[in-house]
Amino acid sequence: xxxxxxxxxGFLSPTGVEIAxxxxxxxxxxxxxxxxxxxxLVHAALWLVVALGGLAVxxxxxxxEFIAWVQVLIYVGSVVVLLLFGLMLTKAPIxxxxxxxxxxxxxxxxxxxxxxxxxxxxxxxxxxxxWIDLDGPAQGSTQVSGEILFRHWVLPFEALSVLLLAALVGxxxxxxxHAKDAKAPEGKS
Numbered sequence: 001x002x003x004x005x006x007x008x009x010g011f012l013s014p015t016g017v018e019i020a021x022x023x024x025x026x027x028x029x030x031x032x033x034x035x036x037x038x039x040x041l042v043h044a045a046l047w048l049v050v051a052l053g054g055l056a057v058x059x060x061x062x063x064x065e066f067i068a069w070v071q072v073l074i075y076v077g078s079v080v081v082l083l084l085f086g087l088m089l090t091k092a093p094i095x096x097x098x099x100x101x102x103x104x105x106x107x108x109x110x111x112x113x114x115x116x117x118x119x120x121x122x123x124x125x126x127x128x129x130x131w132i133d134l135d136g137p138a139q140g141s142t143q144v145s146g147e148i149l150f151r152h153w154v155l156p157f158e159a160l161s162v163l164l165l166a167a168l169v170g171x172x173x174x175x176x177x178h179a180k181d182a183k184a185p186e187g188k189s
Contacts, residue, residue, distance in 0.1 A: 020061055021062075024057045024061065025054075025058060027054055028050075028051050028054030028055060028057075028058065031047050031048075031051040031054060032047075032051040034047045035047040035048045035051055042087060045083050045084050045087065048080055048083070049076055049080050052071065052075045052076045052080065055071055055075075056068045056069075056072045059071055066142040066145055067145060078164070079164065082167065082168055085168070086167060086168065086171035089172060089174065089175035090171055090175055
């Protein structure tokens with residue numbers, strides 16, 4: 001009787017994976033908070049790398065290896081590099097940016113908390129009676145993820161790629177205008 005009770009895990013006796021999940025989650029939350037509160041744009045982009053990398057580790061701990069590597073390749077590898085590339089092309093300030101400083105921090109915090117509360121409420125309400133089929137393939141497997149992605153999410157996925165391409169082209173256009181303005185002769189306008 002005592003051996004059967006000792007073999008089960010509950011809320012008060014977490015496993016190593018659960019402890020690691022909690023610690024990585026707290027580090028990811030901290031990195032995300034620094035990302036949105038820092039006044040330096042380049043530092044915000046680098047903290048975003050840490051936050052997105054933490055999410056990839058969380059996916060690994062949930063045994064969703066494919067999603068973890070997609071997170072690393074697409075978000076950490078592409079989106080953040082594109083963001084840094086755009087910052088360099090538009091000659092954004094490396095240090096503190098007065099344009100990024102807004103006096104509406106408390107309003108933004110209130111809106112963020114309200115949006116997070118609404119999101120949690122919608123997700124809990126939507127999945128309250130949803131049950132996971134444990135007999136089918138694992139939910140984080142490549143087969144299931146691929147079927148969901150290419151059956152239900154093709155249009156948003158492609159829209160995101162077009163949006164990223166537009167951001168890159170816009171950064172190039174902005175940097176070319178600045179280069180032409182710098183080369184213009186002083187006497188002519």
